[in-house]
Amino acid sequence: ILSNRGGLGVEFAAQETLAAYGQRQDTLTGMLWIYQVPVVLMLLFYIVMVSGMIVGYEQNEMAVLKSRGASRGQVLRIYLYQTLLLALAAAVAGPVLAKGACRLIGSTNGFMEFVNRSALPVAYTGAAIACGVGAAVIFCCAVLVPVLLHSTASVVEHKRKKNRARQPFWKKFFLDLVLLAVA
Secondary structure, three states: OEOOOOOEOOOOOOHHHHHHHHHHHHHHHHHHHHHHHHHHHHHHHHHHHHHHHHHHHOHHHHHHHHHOOOOHHHHHHHHHHHHHHHHHHHHHHHHHHHHHHHHHHHOEEEOOEEOOOOOOOOOOOHHHHHHHHHHHHHHHHHHHHHHHHHOOOOHHHHHHHHHHOOOOHHHHOOHHHHHHHHO
């Protein structure tokens, strides 16, 4: 572009757009976090629910360990080691797979329309590593909550609970079938 003084200059067309984004960056970041929180809470609930089911299936083994002299802390430590191994495997494999997925997404033009262009530049930042470590810690805590709840029963208490288990009210009086017929 020619300037008034007769020299050449460069005009940066996206400068106004970037300035507007810079002003709205905090608002947009907050909105993204608001959208992510329900997904993270559902994932956390799912992890606690599945680990509760797994611990429920392994409650007999936990009771046997306690009857053979293992303390609650030792049982908790066994599950802590298991979750740490899972978290370590996820911490190693996750970023590698995520980087590949980001590159693949960056090379698409639309839905399943790959173009021949260079992939997005993806890098591991300190914030991303901190989020990964935080997620691993939260995962370990979420898995250990059901272990804490179920690790108190001895073999005798576990067998009593198992034999005393009654059918729920709705199952006993076939309310599920009645409601299904009504529906």
